[in-house]
Amino acid sequence: MDHTAQGILAAIASFFVATLLFTLMLVLCQRGKNRNQQTRTRPNSQLSIPIGESASFDPSLNRVSMPDLIQASRNFSPDLIIGDGSFGLVYRCCLANRTVAVKKLSSDAFQGFREFRAEMETLGKLRHPNIVTILGYCATGWDRILIYEFIENGSLDQWLLDTSSSENDVSASLVPRLPLSWETRLKIIRGVANGLAYMHNLDTPIIHRDIKASNVLLDKEFEAHIADFGLARIIESSHSHVSTQVAGTMGYMPPEYLLGATTATTFGDVYSFGILMLEIATGIRPNLPFKAEEGDCQEMRLAEWARKMVEHNRQMKMLDANISRDGLGEAGVVEFFRIAMSCASDICKERPAMKEVVDLLNGIST
Template identity: 60%
Template sequence: MASPLLLAVAASIASFFIITLIVSIIFFICQFTKKHRRTTSIPIRNTSTVISISDSQMFDPSLNKIDMVDLVNATRNFSPDLIVGDGSFGYVYKAHLAPGSTVAVKKLAADAFHGYREFKAEMETLGKIRHDNIVNLFGYCATGSDRVLIYEFIEKGSLDQWLYDTSSDGLDTSALRLPLSWRTRVNIVKGVAKGLSFMHSLEEAIIHRDIKASNVLLDVNFNAHIADFGLARRIDSSHSHVSTQVAGTMGYLPPEYFHGGGATVMGDVYSFGMLMFEVATCRRPNLKIKDENGVEVRFVEWAMSMVSQNQEMKMLDVRISKDDLDENEVKEFFRIATFCTVDSPRLRPSMHDIVHLFYEIQDETSI
């Protein structure tokens, strides 16, 4: 019979081998996991965010990946003198990447969460589509903690600037911005309608979620280009909405957003209707207006009330020339806007139907 001393020694040896085996297994698993992670993700310096290789499928592979050195040179190290606008979470710079090639460069905020979220949203939506009324995304830069998006440069700047600012800021070659004519305004909103209709008709519909005057850019011929897709989301074909927190701009937000409703294409329709009212009246949707009794009411309430009283001509921006202005066309324009801004999303027309309504106006008035 083995002595107690021998049994103790045997037990110690057995325990040593078991512990050694367990430690070896754990070490092997950790090394394998670490190696696997190195092959599937690219860490961003100075932040906990990572851009995985699977993210390369988020966008059109034809997009150019631009070196940060080239962007620094093109923007003179992102000089404030070259800022031409600011989108959500970042400034936009005018730059020349090559002789005769002018682009708009948006450098996203250094904040890891917001900057990467917008980068991902723009790449997943704008990076996959092309349309005459949607700004083109040419390329991107994702290096270290920097995330930059490169777009086509739209010469005339934003619709917001043309509605409210008549000063020269370098975006337009003229010394003074002249008021937009009625015809130009109608064509601008029709262009926005066509861009939204395209987005909503995709197999995975895209909801912009921030349609407003500052996110509509105008080219040299005053054609509209929808911009800033930082809040945009895709809707899977099996769903009718995106469950997400309320996002957008006050005055343009649909009422259902304040009652727990998810983001839908009909939310874009409401924002578009508010844009129509704004373009025609040159009044900001987020500001209250005094009605005929001197009581301050919401912009949309004032607009609906004026239309119901057949006061459409009195609503127009006073700077719009009345020469050759067709009153029936003006009333039809406001009628479409009221359809878009009814409280119930189910009663709003689709953007596809809205485009057809604009073409009916064109047929009737020979636009």
């Protein structure tokens, strides 16, 4: 056989072997993919995924079974949805003869597990009248569920602005939503300040990183309870936490985060708290631009508008139109906005600590 024929046969043989190997690799990859998909579609299977929560939270928390939760929530019926947390839906259920709030975290493994761990490691250790209490949890298969005390009057943003969007919103039918008085608004913001001061002054401080109106729950006496600790972090040293991701909600987020700072501090919470103060007093959403005066062409955001109004001593004009002016002391309103603007300073180091803010708020007379 000449050299040309030998070369052709060798090439054919090489091509056949390469094709066979490639086909074999495709078959093996496809089998692995199918097996992975089958595993993911069995969320209630006995397969358990490590979540790293071992002894990193209060061991006294109740572990609730999935069958009990399915029965209590009528298989997580949409009719029982009362809220939408950062990474999951919240249901109003009756469990062991007690009304509770049940948050079913996102089926997305990374987001759901991260929020579960954050809430268990932070909220699971906190005991304060102005912080929502976690009662138990469920961790089975791919499911991560958190159980909290039920707070009767829903979230603060539902009272500042009617956010109910459907007849399935259970919380909308619980109580009539009347305008909040100035005294009640001041009581709410003092409660949030007390909760944050407690968190920031623990031996190992905790930062919330997502203080906003929808994360403040109101009980039947309109006491505030800080909720949703899915972005919270424990800060081991120097009162800061290094993060590779920007955390928070636009409008409430401190400017240093937007400028690329990777260190989250207690003073980030202080900024968000200052914006919340402005929202409570004005009834204006901080994350949406608006026209300050009728006929204005330029839109601005709440913090920018508030600075200009305070500079011109127009604090009384800033108040929500729903707040009664009868017997309302102007000095207290002016001091309220002074504290708010101090907390919402663009310069991190100029913001007061929450412990100081509590004292300042307690000095405002109603």
